[in-house]
Each structure stands twice: as C-alpha cells, then as structure tokens.
Amino acid sequence: MSITAPTGVLAGVGRFTPPRRYLPVLGTFALFIGMFGVGGIRYEGFADPQVFLTLLLDNAFLIVLAVGMTFVILTGGIDLSVGSNVALSTLIAARTLELGWPVVTVIGVVLLAGTLLGTAMGLLIHYFDIQPFIATLAGMFLARGLCYLISVDSIPIKNETFSAIAFGSITLPGGYYLGWTAVFALVIVGIAAYVLASTRFGRTVYALGGSEPSALLMGLPVAVTKVGVYAISGFCAALGGLLFALYTLSGYSLHAVGMELDAIAAVVIGGTLLTGGRGFVVGSLLGVLVLGTIQTFISFDGTLSSWWTRITIGVLVLVFVVLQRVLTRRS
Amino acid sequence: MPDPRTSGTGRTGRALAGRAFAHRLFWPLAALGALLVVNVIATPTFFNVRIQDGHLFGSLVDIVRNGAPVLLVAIGMTLVIATRGIDLSVGAVAAIAGAVACVYIVKSPASGAAGTAIVAITTALAVCVALGLWNGFLVSVIGIQPIIATLVLMVAGRGIAMLVTGGQITTVNNDTFAALASGYLLTLPVAALIALGVFAATQVVVRRTALGMLIESVGINPEASRLAGVRSRTIIWTVYVFAALCAGTAGLIIAANTHSVNANSLGLWIELDAILAVVIGGTSLAGGRFSLAGSLVGAMLIATLTRTIPNIGIPAEANYLFKALVVVMVCLLQSPKARAVLQRRGERPAGPPSPSSREEAVA
Numbered sequence: 001m002s003i004t005a006p007t008g009v010l011a012g013v014g015r016f017t018p019p020r021r022y023l024p025v026l027g028t029f030a031l032f033i034g035m036f037g038v039g040g041i042r043y044e045g046f047a048d049p050q051v052f053l054t055l056l057l058d059n060a061f062l063i064v065l066a067v068g069m070t071f072v073i074l075t076g077g078i079d080l081s082v083g084s085n086v087a088l089s090t091l092i093a094a095r096t097l098e099l100g101w102p103v104v105t106v107i108g109v110v111l112l113a114g115t116l117l118g119t120a121m122g123l124l125i126h127y128f129d130i131q132p133f134i135a136t137l138a139g140m141f142l143a144r145g146l147c148y149l150i151s152v153d154s155i156p157i158k159n160e161t162f163s164a165i166a167f168g169s170i171t172l173p174g175g176y177y178l179g180w181t182a183v184f185a186l187v188i189v190g191i192a193a194y195v196l197a198s199t200r201f202g203r204t205v206y207a208l209g210g211s212e213p214s215a216l217l218m219g220l221p222v223a224v225t226k227v228g229v230y231a232i233s234g235f236c237a238a239l240g241g242l243l244f245a246l247y248t249l250s251g252y253s254l255h256a257v258g259m260e261l262d263a264i265a266a267v268v269i270g271g272t273l274l275t276g277g278r279g280f281v282v283g284s285l286l287g288v289l290v291l292g293t294i295q296t297f298i299s300f301d302g303t304l305s306s307w308w309t310r311i312t313i314g315v316l317v318l319v320f321v322v323l324q325r326v327l328t329r330r331s
Numbered sequence: 332m333p334d335p336r337t338s339g340t341g342r343t344g345r346a347l348a349g350r351a352f353a354h355r356l357f358w359p360l361a362a363l364g365a366l367l368v369v370n371v372i373a374t375p376t377f378f379n380v381r382i383q384d385g386h387l388f389g390s391l392v393d394i395v396r397n398g399a400p401v402l403l404v405a406i407g408m409t410l411v412i413a414t415r416g417i418d419l420s421v422g423a424v425a426a427i428a429g430a431v432a433c434v435y436i437v438k439s440p441a442s443g444a445a446g447t448a449i450v451a452i453t454t455a456l457a458v459c460v461a462l463g464l465w466n467g468f469l470v471s472v473i474g475i476q477p478i479i480a481t482l483v484l485m486v487a488g489r490g491i492a493m494l495v496t497g498g499q500i501t502t503v504n505n506d507t508f509a510a511l512a513s514g515y516l517l518t519l520p521v522a523a524l525i526a527l528g529v530f531a532a533t534q535v536v537v538r539r540t541a542l543g544m545l546i547e548s549v550g551i552n553p554e555a556s557r558l559a560g561v562r563s564r565t566i567i568w569t570v571y572v573f574a575a576l577c578a579g580t581a582g583l584i585i586a587a588n589t590h591s592v593n594a595n596s597l598g599l600w601i602e603l604d605a606i607l608a609v610v611i612g613g614t615s616l617a618g619g620r621f622s623l624a625g626s627l628v629g630a631m632l633i634a635t636l637t638r639t640i641p642n643i644g645i646p647a648e649a650n651y652l653f654k655a656l657v658v659v660m661v662c663l664l665q666s667p668k669a670r671a672v673l674q675r676r677g678e679r680p681a682g683p684p685s686p687s688s689r690e691e692a693v694a
Contacts, residue, residue: 152648
C-alpha cells in the first residue's frame with residue numbers, strides 16, 4: 001500500500017470532493033436516483049412518490065435482512081443462513097398462531113429462535129475457528145430442515161392482529177401512504193446506523209473488520225462482538241421473517257429461497273467491502289432500493305422477462321465490486 | 332517421530348490406532364461407515380447388488396450414480412479451494428450447461444440423433460469453458476476475491492440459463508443424451524463412470540506431475556509462489572476453467588437424468604453440497620494442502636446420507652437437518668481447537684480427572 005495520496009482523477013471532476021469513504025454510498029445513491037429518473041421519463045406514473053413508498057413496503061423484509069447482513073460483512077464474515085431463517089420464522093409464526101398462541105408470545109418466540117440460531121453460529125465461528133461460510137451454511141441447512149419438520153405444506157395466517165398490521169399504513173401529506181412494515185424497517189435502519197456510528201459495540205465491529213488481531217491487541221471485546229454480529233444477523237433475519245410473514249400472510253418452508261443472495265448483493269451494491277471494515281447501513285438500504293427499482297422497472301415495462309432482474313443484479317454487483325477494487329487499490 | 336514408549340506390540344498397535352485416529356480421513360470414513368451400518372440395520376438387504384438385464388442394480392450402485400454430479404463438482408471445487416479460492420457459481424454454470432444442451436437438441440432438426448447429442452454436449456462444455464475463463468479472469472487478472480467474483484455469475488447465471496431456455500422447462504427426447512445419466516457401460520452406470528474417470532484422471536495429473544504441488548504452493552502463499560517463478564495467474568485461471576467444466580458435466584448429467592432442464596432448479600445448492608464434500612474431506616478452505624480422495628469420501632458421504640434418510644423412515648425433506656448436523660460434527664472434529672480439547676481429555680484415560688488434573692487442563 002502506498003502512503004502518498006493519489007492526485008488527479010477525482011480532483012479533475014470538480015472542486016468538491018466528498019470524503020472518500022462516502023464515495024461508494026454516494027455512487028449507489030446516484031445510481032438509484034438515475035434509475036428512478038430514467039423510469040420516470042420512460043414510463044408514465046413511475047416518478048410518482050407512491051411508487052417509491054410502495055418500493056419500501058415491498059422490500060421491508062429485505063431491508064431488515066440487509067441491515068443484519070451489513071453487521072456481519074463489516075466484520076469480514078458472511079451469513080448464508082438468513083434466507084432459511086426467514087422461512088423458519090414465517091413457519092414458526094404461522095404454526096404457533098394456528099395453535100392459538102397470543103401474538104406477543106408468537107413474536108417473542110420467533111425473535112428468540114432466530115437470535116439463538118445466530119448466536120449458535122457465532123459461537124461456532126469464534127470459539128471453534130470454523131469459517132463463517134461453513135458455519136452459516138450449516139445454519140442454513142439446519143433452519144431449512146427444521147422448516148420441513150414443522151410443516152411441509154404452506155400454512156396460512158388468519159390472525160386478525162397480523163392482518164391489521166399487514167394492511168395498516170400511515171397517511172402522509174398529499175394523500176400518499178406508507179405501510180407500517182416499511183416504517184418499521186426504516187426504524188431498524190435508523191437504530192442500526194446509530195449503533196454502528198456512535199456506540200462502542202459499533203466501533204468495535206469496524207475495528208474487527210479492519211484487523212482482528214489488532215482489535216484483540218487493543219483489548220477490544222472481540223469475542224462478544226463477533227458472536228454479537230451473528231446474533232444481530234439472526235435477530236434481523238427473524239424480524240425480516242415476521243415482516244415477510246406479514247407480507248405474504250403465510251408460513252412456508254420454500255419461502256425466501258436464495259434471499260441471502262439478495263441480501264448480500266444489496267450490501268455489496270450499497271458499497272460495503274466484503275473484506276470488512278468499511279461500509280454503511282444506509283448504503284445497504286440504498287442497495288435494497290436499487291434491487292427493488294429493477295423489479296419495478298420490469299413490472300412497469302411489461303415486455304421484459306423476469307430473468308432480466310437476476311442478470312441486472314449480477315451486472316450491478318460486478319460493476320460495484322470492480323469499482324471497489326479500483327478504489328481500494330488506489331488508497 | 333520415533334517414540335521410545337511405543338516399543339511393545341501392544342503399544343505399536345495403540346500407536347497405529349492413534350495414527351489412524353489422527354488421519355484426516357478417519358472421521359469422514361467413520362461417519363460413512365456408520366451411515367452404511369445404519370442402513371443395513373434398517374434394510375438388511377442394503378448391500379445386495381444383483382445383475383439384471385446386464386446392469387448392476389442395488390442401493391450401493393444407486394448411491395454412486397446419484398452422487399456423481401456432486402462428486403464431479405467437488406473435484407473441480409477441491410482444486411479451486413486449494414488455490415485459496417472458492418467457486419459459488421458452479422450451480423448456475425450447471426444450469427447453463429443443461430440449458431444450452433437441451434435447447435440445442437430441441438432446436439435441431441434431428442433431435443433424436445446421436446450426432447446432435449454429441450454436438451450439444453460439446454457446445455455446452457465450450458460455453459462452460461468460457462464461463463470458467465470469465466471467473467478466472469475476475470479472480471486472477473482483476474484480483475477480486477473469489478467469493479465475490481463467482482457470486483456475480485451465481486446471481487446472474489440462473490438468469491442467463493432462463494434466457495437460454497426462454498423461461499420454459501425444456502424437455503428433450505434423445506437416447507444418447509439420456510444415456511449420460513441412465514445408461515450403463517460394462518454393467519456400470521455411465522454417470523458414475525464419468526465421475527470416477529474424471530476423479531482418476533485428475534488425481535493422476537495433479538499427483539504424477541508437478542501441477543498438484545504448484546496448486547498447493549499458490550494456495551499457501553500466492554506472492555511467494557509468484558516470486559519463486561510459479562505462474563500463479565495461469566494456475567488460478569486453469570482451476571476455475573476446470574471447475575466450470577466439471578460443473579457443466581454435472582449439469583449435463585442432471586439434465587439427462589430428468590430428460591429436461593428447469594433453469595430455476597437444476598443444480599440448485601449443488602455448490603453448497605460440493606463445498607461441504609470438500610470440507611468433509613479435510614481440505615481447508617484457507618487453501619494449500621488438498622485431498623481429492625477426501626472429496627470423494629465427502630461426496631459419497633453426502634450421497635449416502637441423502638439415501639439413508641428415507642431408508643430409515645424419516646421424511647426425505649429432513650435431509651437438510653442431518654446435513655447440518657454432519658457438517659457441524661465433522662467440522663468440530665477437524666477444528667484444531669476442538670481437537671485440542673478432545674486430546675487433553677484423551678491423555679488422561681484413567682478414571683475421572685482429579686481436581687488437580689482438571690486445573691492443569693484449564694491452565
């Protein structure tokens with residue numbers, strides 16, 4: 001790594017150069033605005049604020065998942081289990097509601113189960129030196145297996161409280177409305193952003209991602225933090241699962257297959273380095289919004305086939321990864 | 332290292348047992364053996380292999396045949412992992428290979444001819460080489476971490492496969508193509524022969540030439556290897572192409588087995604099974620030393636497990652649960668930290684540990 005700062009390139013673009021660490025997030029933001037702009041020009045009704053609000057509602061669960069994933073990836077780890085954890089959460093919720101448990105208990109049980117799964121994986125990773133990839137892979141299989149044990153078939157959720165939350169929304173000035181689940185997801189983003197930016201735990205997460213041996217030598221609580229991020233990811237996955245259950249009003253073992261990939265893609269597009277140590281939760285939120293916009297694009301167009309979503313996501317991940325590579329090489 | 336204590340025959344026996352215990356394939360083989368025993372208890376005729384219509388039939392033959400795709404992918408994956416890499420895109424590559432071959436056969440005027448099948452297979456494998464070149468390019472030239480570089484194709488690949496098939500489940504009727512999965516040669520299933528053939532060829536190439544050592548040196552320290560004159564870039568590029576080729580072959584076998592290709596589900600999670608097989612086989616994800624034989628055992632363990640679950644009367648869907656347990660157990664037993672804990676216990680076999688010895692163990 002060279003110590004001398006590179007000159008030119010950025011300075012040539014304009015006088016104003018934002019702090020380098022915000023560049024990836026700003027890039028994602030620009031991409032999102034650009035996509036929305038292009039959509040607004042091409043399709044009638046695309047630029048309507050309600051489209052944006054619906055985007056938040058449709059992706060509320062993914063936003064929460066991406067928040068948890070951001071914590072894990074910031075420490076340089078990865079969590080493959082979140083998709084299965086979502087499916088498990090929807091099933092636990094649906095099954096316990098079917099048995100007539102009170103809603104508060106159901107929510108508590110789901111969140112506890114997800115957090116426990118995350119914690120168990122964190123313990124395996126930290127205390128037995130099992131690679132995050134393998135430990136969370138085991139968690140992924142475990143959660144899917146448990147799903148099938150609970151029920152092979154889809155279970156509908158008929159609980160009134162759940163339906164009320166699912167369809168509830170707040171009305172914004174101008175007659176626009178925002179679903180409760182979307183508000184919820186945004187609150188989670190806010191809390192996570194605060195935790196990462198201004199708490200001891202959050203700063204330790206960044207330190208761990210920067211260099212684990214250094215963090216250890218500095219006397220930072222490495223064990224608690226490392227297990228903690230997986231617990232947080234498990235908690236977020238369970239919460240995402242609840243939001244997904246609200247979104248689909250059902251529990252099914254085949255829900256959310258491959259959703260971990262979407263979450264990882266959103267985090268990468270949001271500018272978080274997969275090697276850890278750099279990134280922001282807000283970036284992940286923007287990443288999810290970009291993914292959602294692609295889907296909105298395709299549904300507005302009508303002539304594009306659904307598989308273009310996946311191809312576009314792949315291309316975006318590629319572009320961002322290459323950009324990251326170029327940026328980190330220069331710094 | 333010669334140990335003065337192991338002079339007597341009993342001691343030698345114990346030393347031998349100890350060495351077997353410490354061998355990195357001991358636990359996977361023990362798990363495989365245990366699974367087979369469970370099967371025999373559940374179905375006493377489990378080991379029976381009979382010849383019918385000139386083919387070998389039996390559960391063991393089925394296991395090898397059904398395990399062929401995972402074994403193929405695991406062989407390629409072993410070499411990639413040995414270079415400190417990982418290839419997440421193999422499932423998507425398998426889907427693309429199946430899609431290309433099936434669509435070619437369906438579109439061709441002579442869709443039942445053997446020649447069509449051969450051209451289709453060749454085309455599909457050529458596409459796989461191109462995909463492998465792409466992965467290798469991202470990893471070795473651009474220098475992106477393997478897990479992310481191959482994530483790109485993992486995400487986009489299924490979209491590409493759907494683009495090829497037009498989102499339809501493409502069904503083919505071609506006997507030559509179907510023979511890839513259900514055919515028999517010299518009483519043995521063709522799929523198993525292909526997988527074992529690739530295994531044997533790879534084993535010979537990496538162990539009888541310097542290639543295996545070069546791959547390990549790149550995995551242990553890419554920079555030092557480069558300085559020592561090893562062309563690490565070319566080697567890394569080669570292993571990704573090889574992995575894609577293996578994945579493509581596996582995809583063709585899966586497509587041939589169902590006479591159709593569903594771009595969404597073909598080879599779904601096969602990358603995870605393959606990585607699992609490699610890890611069970613004792614190859615470290617950190618790169619360096621690798622064991623193809625270990626991956627073979629790992630792949631067979633997974634295939635046997637898949638077969639065991641319905642055999643002992645548990646719904647086949649619970650398979651994931653057991654896979655998770657196997658992963659955790661094997662990884663714990665191979666983890667140096669867990670081994671250290673086990674050995675500390677093992678060193679004091681006489682009776683329950685006294686308080687003082689427990690203190691020592693803690694210290």
